Amino acid sequence: MILKQYYLGCLSHGSYLIGDEKSGxxxxVDPRRDIDEYIADAEANNLSITGVINTHFHADFVAGHLELAAATGAWIGYGRRAETEYEIRTFGHGETISLGGVELEILETPGHTWESVSVLVREQPxxxxxxxxxxxxxFIGDVGRPDLAAAVGADPDELARALYSSIHDVLMKLPDDVRVLPAHGAGSACGKNLxxxxxxxxxxxxxxxxxxQPMGEDEFVAMIRSGQPAIPEYFAVDAVLNRQDRPLIVDGGxxxxxxxxxxxxxxARGARILDTRSPEDFAEGxxxxxxxxxxxxxxAETAGMVVGADEEIVIIADPGREEEAAMRLGRIGFDRVVGYLNTPARAFAELGDIVQRGERVDVETFDKERRDNDTxxxxxxxxxxxEDGAVPGSLRIPLAELARRHDEVPTNRPVLVHCAGGWRSSVGASTLRALGHTNVRDLAGGYSAWAAAHEPSNA
Structure with missing residues (x-):
């Protein structure tokens, strides 16, 4: 048996190739749209990809089932509750799929979505x-959140109760030595403690x-309904795209x-200009x-928080990284990349009044201005x-909600933006400026730097 995991850190996404060496x-399972790695590994191991299984309709990325089916002729499989625009095979609880000697058993595990399944892998029947x-x-460390499927009409409380049963009556009944291989890891917005x-x-x-852990259903529901990350708006778009007979991914070349x-x-016609350079380089000009x-x-996930799924996009990138940026946007279904600016960053100084500088402040300046000014x-x-701590008196809007809630940010006073480490704050500050806020700066080092400076030993 061949069982290989492919982990994509920028989306916290795990996908899997399962093969039988004897039958070929x-x-x-749960592929991304750029499928070359799966195909190359299958060929290297003398395998033919005969099927693609999605454990559910993903919301945080567009799955690569259509790309793999087009490239290999593979069938596409889901749990029995799935309905799609394209042809699929559906599997109910306990049904098996034979790869020769290797056997897959479908376990219905609704709760994150209604059609969710898990795939049990045996080396032989x-x-x-x-x-x-x-x-x-x-997940490793948590369970799936039940509220993402609300975008397609599901009731989060009903899903949470279904998940309680899936966890305690199905998955926790498996033997202790069974390996757990989830679709996501730390950083994913599909859960909170991954x-x-x-x-x-x-x-x-x-x-x-x-x-x-053993607990009542009501306690379980209350626990998983609280403290979840903000939901990027593109999640609702991708949850629908994964049901549709959509176009295949565009070749970045x-x-x-x-x-x-x-x-x-x-x-001028409405395209978003997306600068993919570091916050430090962006601030320089x-x-x-x-x-x-x-x-x-x-x-990709963060771009999906601040760019609309229906918007055209122009990329600015360090030379040689333009196609990478386009491909990564394609993983979440953002295919409307019209091109990239053929002007290196070092030439920005020659572009005159269409260039501006951002301003990143240190902790000392941040503290002085938040105390002394109407900031x-x-x-x-x-x-x-x-929950782990915050700057006193701060306005709190998760980055995923900022574009639609920016009118809550005062426009008649300076704004200092911060995140945890200084990366998302540049996204947030640039988003506010693009939406018409004028006096916006962000904190280099983020809350981590601020908290370190305010530890008792540093006070």
Whole structure:
């Protein structure tokens, strides 16, 4: 048996290739849209990808089932409650899929969504299970959140109660030595306490995962309904796209270089200019009105918080990283990238009045201005992060909600934006400027730097 995990850190996304070396058959579970790695590994192991299984309709990325089916002729499988515009196979609880000797058993585990399933993997029929691919039902350290499917009409409380049963009556009934392989890890907005470990066992989760401990259903529902990260608006779009017979991902090699004039024309018709350089480089000089989402971070997910899914996008990137940026946007279904600015960052100084500087302040300046001036401190962290501490008197709007709630930020006074470490604050500050706020700066080092400076030994 071949069982390989592919982990994409920027989306905290785990996908899997399961194959039988003797029969040469394989399936891919929860694939991303850029599928070359799956195909290359299958070929290297003399495997043919005959099926693709999605454990549920993902909301945080667009899955690559259509791309894999087009490239390999594989069937596409879901739990029995799934309905799609494209042809699928559906599987009920206890149904098996034979890859030759290797056997997959479908476990219905609704709760994150109604159609959610987990995939139990055995090296041969009748053997003790080796692993369970739990999708977004059971994570390492937590369980899936039940409120994302509200975007397609599901009731979060009903889903939470279904998840209680899925955890306690299905997954926690498995043997302790079964490996747990989830669809997401730390940083994902699909849960709140996810571990940075990439695999675990049922026994380890039984001991260490607070969300699977014995408790009543009402207690479980209250626990998983509270403290969840803010939901990026593109999640609702992707949850629908994964049901649709949508276009395949665009080849990044076709990305077009634009002149400054062409970029300005695109902006005039409503395109978003997305500067993917670091917050530090962005602050040194950038085109007025651009959004800063650094590519060396949770790039696609964060871009999806501040750019509309229906907007055209022009990319500004360090030379050689334009296609990477476009491909990563494509992973969340943002395919309307019209090109990239064919002007290196070092030439910005020659572009005159369309260039502006951002201003990042240190902790000392931050404290002085928030105390001495009529200044708004804006905290763009998630609710769970704020539980660990916050700057007194700060206005709190999660970054994922800032674009639609920016009118809550006063426009008649300076604004100082901060996050945890100084990356998201640049996104938030640039978003406010693009939306018409004029006097906006952000805190270098974020709350971590501020809290360190205010420890008792440093006071």
């Amino acid at each position: 058959q394989a399936v891919v 009748g053997a003790s299970p080796d692993a369970v691919l739990t999708g977004d039902a059971l 571990s940075d470990e990439l695999e675990s066992t049922i026994g380890a989760q039984r001991m260490m995962n607070l969300s699977v 076709n990305l077009r270089a634009l002149t400054v004039r062409e970029m300005q024309d695109a902006a 950038h085109l007025a009105g651009t959004l800063n989402v650094g590519i060396d971070g949770r790039f 708004t401190v804006l905290d763009v962290r998630n609710p769970g992060e704020i």
